[in-house]
Amino acid sequence: METGPPYRAKQPRHIQAKAPNIETLCYWGSCLKGPWRRRFDSLHGNLLRLLEVNTQPAALEALAKYYDSPMRCFTFRDFQMAPTLEEYERLLGLPLTESLLYFHQGQPPSWATIAGLLRVSETEMAERRRNRNDIEGIPREEQDWDAMIDILGLLLYGVVLFPCIEDYIDLAAIEVFLAKRNRGENPTMAVLANTYYTLSHCSGWRTESLRCCTPLLYLWLTAHLFQCKTKTSCPIEDHKWNCINSMTKETIRWYPSWNERQEVIVNCGEYPKVPLLGTQRAINYNPELTTRQAGYPIVSKPPQVALTPLLVEGSSANGREHHRKIRCAWASIIRKGATWRTRSCGASPEYRAWLEQRVHLVGLPWGSILRQDQATQAYEIQETLQVEALQGTLEQMKTEQGTLKRKLETALEEARQERRLSDEFNRKARAEKEGRLKIGQYLKAADREMCSSKTERDQLTVEKEQLEETIKTLKAKDAEKENEIRQLRERTLLLKEEVRATQLSNEHLQNQRRSGLLALVEARGKTEEAKSQLEELRRTLES
DSSP, rough: OOOOOOOOOOOOOOEEEOOOOOHHHHHHHHOOOHHHHHHHHHTTTTTTTTGOOOOOHHHHHHHHHHHHEEEETESSSEEEOOOOOOHHHHHHHGGGSSSSOOOOOSOHHHHHHHHHHTTTHHHHHHOOEEEHHHHEEEEEOOOSSSSSHHHHHHHHHIIISSBBBEEEHHHHHHHHHHHHHHHOBBBBHHHHHHHHHHHHHHHHHHHHESSSSHHHHHHHHHHHHSSSSOSOOOHHHHHHHHTSSSSOOSOOOSSSSGGGSSOOOOEEEEEESSSEEOSOOOOEOGGGGGGGTTTOBBBBBGGGGGGGOOOOSSSSGGGGHHHHHHHHHTTTTTSSSGGOSSSSBBHHHHHHHHHHHHHHHOOOOOOBBBOOOHHHHHHHHHHHHHHHHHHHHHHHHHHHHHHHHHHHHHHHHHHHHHHHHHHHHHHHHHHHEHHHHHHHHHHHHHHHHHHHHHHHHHHHHHHHHHHHHHHHHHHHHHHHHHHHHHHHHHHHHEEEEEEEHHHHHHHHHHHHHHHHHHHHHHHHHHHHHHHHHHHHHHHHHOO
């Protein structure tokens, strides 16, 4: 082939990519059988199956050279690609719609919590904790702990999903793991955010290492580079099958069968792109450039507002203000897909011209690019015709949409009038029904009142009869008491007369006694006088 005019060559950068040390993790993962494996998969999705991916660091190092940091995508000669949330969601096996999203808050768990997770004492945990490069964490160790599922999950999060230092698990990874284990929060956004951040960070330095989930990025790369003739629903199995195929230069696999979906997230809240909050920084990615990966064509160049990058450096990325804004934005997700109608992975001439200018601007890892062969040119011509046809169809659909919109407005106005009439009729019917109900309630109340009055009258009659009977009884008792009183009075009079007679008799006896006593006194006086005379006579006689 002939060579075309050379593009500007990018400044060479040596970006290192390392495959995680997963040998012992594979062994422990193979020990999970039956219900234990199903329990782990239900909680962590395809995390164990990621260990089956034979990551090739050289492929990722070559891929990273094509990363276009301002665009948040990989810019090649005639196409652009970027990992999306929907693709990472399927690759990880963690559906976004079935769980809460994890938002990194920079609040690491306490060491007491980590000690409880690992089933060790706080004293032993204090001996194991380390601080490497001002990053607190615990070293990776292979021990036969009781909590095998939790320990294996923690190692996978720290070594595979959120690597920081080799064979080292930092507190951020532990925080994400606990959020998933305890609250069921989905870590997909954080994994994708770390991927974009490390690519953007490495693109600005001469030498740097990728600090992200490299098996997942490598799996995404192979899913788009290799063609698969069979339909499969599992990206891991798809990757294993594709490993035996040879790589082609002309064809890109835009739309893997396992990524079939009707809608994709295009922006969140007031952000023109999709904001992501990872364990390292806050960043965004551009869904305007990834519509072909969702099975829809790019019909125009991306608007300038959608190309504004977001990268919050430093500790403020986890600050309250940015966290609040991103969290609020994710509460207002906007999806598209069904409105695009036609499935196609083509691109319009406008977008291709813009892309060519972009390639000339940013350059490529190698300065010269081969001319397109006739087959590729024919494919692009056919693709252009398809896109133009789609644009014509789109214009026609817009016209039809306007007509349908007017008809819809007329129908809605008629429906509103009918609804008003129906509401008025229902209001009158409700008023009549309420009136009938009120009359019925009044009649029931009157009937209840009459029944109550009759019951009261009957009760009063019975009480009156009982009262009269009681009065008669009381009168009879009063008569008996009066008779008894009269008899008592008569007996009292008799007793008084007897007492008076007794008193008179006692007085008479007392008088007689006094008279007798007086007589006795007189007789005694006379006797003493006689004795005195006799004594005097005796003395006289003796003398």
